[in-house]
Amino acid sequence: MHNGPTTPLEEAVSKLAEGRRSPGERDAVPLLQRFADTFLRDVNLGVLLIDLQFRLVDISDTACKLLGWSREQVVNHRINELFGAMPKEHHPIQRSLLGGVVVTNYAFSWQNGTYRHELLLDSNVVRCEEGRILGAYVLFKDVTSLKSLEEQVQRNDRLAMVGQIAAGTAHEIRNPLTSIKGFLQMFKRTLTERGMNKEVEFADIMLTELNRINELVGEFLLLSKPKDLNIEQLRIEQVMEEIVPIIRNEAVMHNVDVRVVHTVPLPPVVADREMLKQVFLNIAKNGIEAMVDGGHLSIYLKIDESCKCVLVDIHDSGPGIPGFLVDKIFDPFFTTKPNGTGLGLSVCQRIISDMGGGIRVASKGYGTTFTIAIPY
Ligand SMILES: Nc1ncnc2c1ncn2[C@@H]1O[C@H](COP(=O)(O)OP(=O)(O)OP(=O)(O)O)[C@@H](O)[C@H]1O
Ligand SMILES: [Mg+2]
The missing domain is CATH 3.30.450.20 (PAS domain)
Incomplete structure (x- = not known):
């Protein structure tokens, strides 16, 4: 023609x-x-x-x-x-x-x-x-953009459903846990006084396991409702400084080296310090866990003037995320790890979107970069 x-x-x-x-x-x-x-x-x-x-x-x-x-x-x-x-x-x-x-x-x-x-x-x-x-x-x-919009809506629906279940059960689980924990600590004291070392050890294991349940329920609660944020003006580089030792500690055990790069001074952001730490830790931990034979974890702090955001890139040299899984990793309970809960990333997404920011991921077969955008 x-x-x-x-x-x-x-x-x-x-x-x-x-x-x-x-x-x-x-x-x-x-x-x-x-x-x-x-x-x-x-x-x-x-x-x-x-x-x-x-x-x-x-x-x-x-x-x-x-x-x-x-x-x-x-x-x-x-x-x-x-x-x-x-x-x-x-x-x-x-x-x-x-x-x-x-x-x-x-x-x-x-x-x-x-x-x-x-x-x-x-x-x-x-x-x-x-x-x-x-x-x-x-x-x-x-219709790619429509399709991803549809997936986003479905994901939000699933999150809302998990939220409802969590809201209904988390408190009910936590209350009896608190009393079990209290009595167990009393037992432990008595056992210690009587020199029953083996039993003290068992009590310690039980307490650790109880703490694990408690943490899990805590994550459920986070998902279930927009948490009351403790907002303050803060500097991301400072928050990062506070948690890098924890990340390094985790990294050493996996033979991973960690570096933090920031070249330009960053504007202060208004955010919840503890929540931000939780997000950075979760994502860094995922990166470290992905590098089974060791590797590099690089954290870049940048500014994106077009969206008025501070960007935190957390890059790992791990195997990457296969294309068919990328859409799923933010789903609650999606995990590929034998002991994972699959709540890490959904909690992170919840926290960051409550702060008005966003998280995106780029992975092309080798290495993964999570970018967390926090408005300034
Ligand atoms: N940096 C990464 N490299 C490769 N895969 C990743 C990376 N980050 C996340 N994933 C994939 O996304 C899944 C979901 O991550 P998420 O943090 O939500 O849960 P999890 O790490 O499996 O469990 P939990 O965080 O509760 O220990 C992981 O199981 C893994 O398959
Ligand atoms: Mg995780």
């Missing part, structure tokens, strides 16, 4: 346009042709035109961009060839299309380099006036 009619389908469409019109209207044909060219070039839609031999007659620029194809390489090729090694039944465009099968809102994912597009496809046949099928067209739209 860009270079004048060449295929039977194009010729037919063009002849039809010609034959149906009065001489005056025929002057409009160049306009129609021009429109078709402009449409394919400018429209923000993937458009494919297919002939009866199931060959690609033309393709819009947006389709080329989304699919990662170049027009010259695909035009006149059979559709099946274009999908390479992909099994035929998974091709988003099926030959049955030419038999008159109409498709609407067919969703498929398309990996273009490192970027995954979520596409929504419609297709139908093109007929001549007698009703014979001349070919088919396919239209598709990139």
Whole structure:
């Protein structure tokens, strides 16, 4: 269509346009042709035109961009060839299309380099006036951002559900725990006085386990309601200084070295000091835990003037997060660790969003960077 009619389908469409019109209207044909060219070039839609031999007659620029194809390489090729090694039944465009099968809102994912597009496809046949099928067209739209919005809503729904369960049970668990702990401490005192060392040791184990339950319930409570934040004006570099020793301590055990880099002076932020520490610790700990054979944990403190945020990048040289898991890691209870609770990141996200900030993650097969943005 860009270079004048060449295929039977194009010729037919063009002849039809010609034959149906009065001489005056025929002057409009160049306009129609021009429109078709402009449409394919400018429209923000993937458009494919297919002939009866199931060959690609033309393709819009947006389709080329989304699919990662170049027009010259695909035009006149059979559709099946274009999908390479992909099994035929998974091709988003099926030959049955030419038999008159109409498709609407067919969703498929398309990996273009490192970027995954979520596409929504419609297709139908093109007929001549007698009703014979001349070919088919396919239209598709990139709905990736809508899709991620939908996932975000679903995640929030799940978080809200966990929140309700947590709110209902956490307090009920914590109260009896407190009395068990109190009596156990009394027992321990008595056992110590009587020199029953073995029993004292058992009591200690029980107390440690009780503390673990307590911490878990604490995290539940954090998820369940927007916690009353203890807001103050503070400097992120100072908060970082206070917790780096704890991170280093953890890192040494995993043969990981830690460095903190900040080159520019940072503006103060208004945030909850203890909560921030919890977030940095959780994310640094995840990084350290990911590096099973040791590695480097780097923390960069930066400013993003466009969003008026202080950015904290926590980068590890670990194995990275596979693409199909990236969407799940912030879900409550999602964990790949035998002893993980999967609450770490969902708690972090809750805390940071309560402060008006955000957390994002970038992982490309090797190494992972979590970026925490805190408004200043
Ligand atoms: N830096 C990282 N590198 C690789 N995978 C990561 C990284 N951070 C998080 N993950 C993945 O995300 C999952 C969820 O993390 P999250 O902190 O929410 O829970 P967890 O670490 O598994 O458990 P918990 O924090 O309760 O100990 C982890 O199990 C891991 O699979
Ligand atoms: Mg964790």
